[in-house]
Amino acid sequence: MRLSTATSNTSNDETHKRLEDIRNFADWLLNIGDGNINPTDDGISDIQMLEDVLINDVKDPIGSIINCIYPDYLQNLGNPTYYQQRAILAPTHEVVNIINDRMMESLEGEARSYLSSDSICQSDRDSDFNSELYTTDYLNSINIGGLPKHNLSLKVGVPVMLLRNIDQSGGLCNGTRLQVIELCEKVIKAKVLTGTHVGKITAISRMLIVPSDKRIPFRFQRRHFPIAVCFAMTINKSQGQSLANVGLFLPKPVFSHG
Template identity: 55%
Template sequence: MRDLLRFVDPNSEMKTFGGKTVVLGGDFRQILPVVPKGTRQDIVSSAINSSYLWDSCKVLRLTKNLKTSSVHNGAGRHYKSLLTGLPISAMESWVGGMTDSQRLKYLITCRAILAPTLDVVNAVNEYMTELHNAESRSYYSSDAVCKADGDNGILGDVHTPEFLNSIRVSALPNHTLNLKTGSPVMLMRKIDHSLGLCNGTRLIITKLADHVIEGELLISPNKGTKVLIPRMSMSPSDPRLPFKFQRRQFPLMLSYAMTINKSQGQTLTHVGLILKKPVFVHGQLYVAASRVNNQDGLKILIVKDSSSTTTSTTNVVYHEVFNNL
């Protein structure tokens, strides 16, 4: 019987993936691979359907949207919940205000504020944490230039600790982390996959200590489990930085608000989308709008300039990415 289950394809070395069946999942309406400082063509070219492997793929289409059941969150659809003139303070109370701890855990699990850029997310997180009255602590990172062969410490002399502390880049915690017990945070590094401690995991802080932070997982299958988060040494992968440096800090960021990119894959009941700046790449608006499982769970603040709002925004779509689907 064992011999019958064995199969050897003499032509396997000439086939893609050795002739094995590989399933790729994705939605080309969502955000394409991120190419720092990349042009539109660079981004489209990085998608799998621009690869030579695409000719070996067979496209299968899902026809039923299980997330939204009777509501279809297609790109370009008009939402009756689209609002303007909604201030951040009103959006804060709508997606979940500072109430008792059990209700706060529930609200954080199923609601979120989204924005296209990290600077807006940081501003909203700072605003929200000011409203939260609880035990607080500030944690400061230790930053240093990575020693490269032959630099003789020159970069270390040029890039002072104060300069390194001021750097804010995606996928790296800030130099100063102002945290409070009961605040929601997002993990920025993979620590323990078996516990669900992966990049993007959301927790709520339960204790703040000198060398470790205790947090409670908010999402199943380990929902309610308390875990300890240590400091870690991290280096940014942003190619726009002309040098390498290392930051030792807790791999956490506040997550009252998060970037649209970080929200991919999540299903929420309420989303407050803040567009102080318009979306700027393919699929961002679609991803933000399709996080909710009902159209009444979406509120959007579109800011025209510093003094007024508007009722429309641009939906960025790279139509060429659909050419060979």
């Protein structure tokens, strides 16, 4: 229904073909959900993916999906609208970092690295606290969702995403995408790409970030810029984003029941 509404501004011929494609795709998805494609007694079915949604060049899968979702991206660094509705989605931060690092390496210019300052929260420093268990090197190695990497490497022109709410009234919210325009020592200047303040120039400074991930058995804080490179992002992080050109890179099984 949402895709049908998005095509209402096109010409009649284009609208008719587009709506027909959408109906066929929607029927295919519904039949998968209802278990009507290759049904079996044990509930496990093999489903053939539609050819028009696949990238068949598997010699260099990362390079293939980059060329498909970001064609001529080196020539479009000065075009903010180019990055507004494009993204590569992957299931894990490890895969996302590989894609982001590869794309950033291909950009001209020298990268600038920013290191975080990590420490255990004062509230966890009780009498039983053993500082030898949580060394600085160990804290620096923690890489989880919603937390910037310890070593944040950036170049001018790179699209980034905010990981925290900074100024909601000014459009700087968790999930807002921006494009780096200047790398300073104390701040990072960037241009807003999404939301209600597109084109706004802002300066992002370091802040204290305490992750809420329950898998960490202690509380620690990271003082860093609350951003992450976002040529690619995790599937979870893409929720709430408006994207028109999306690539799914799934190097290992990702789907589960429900």
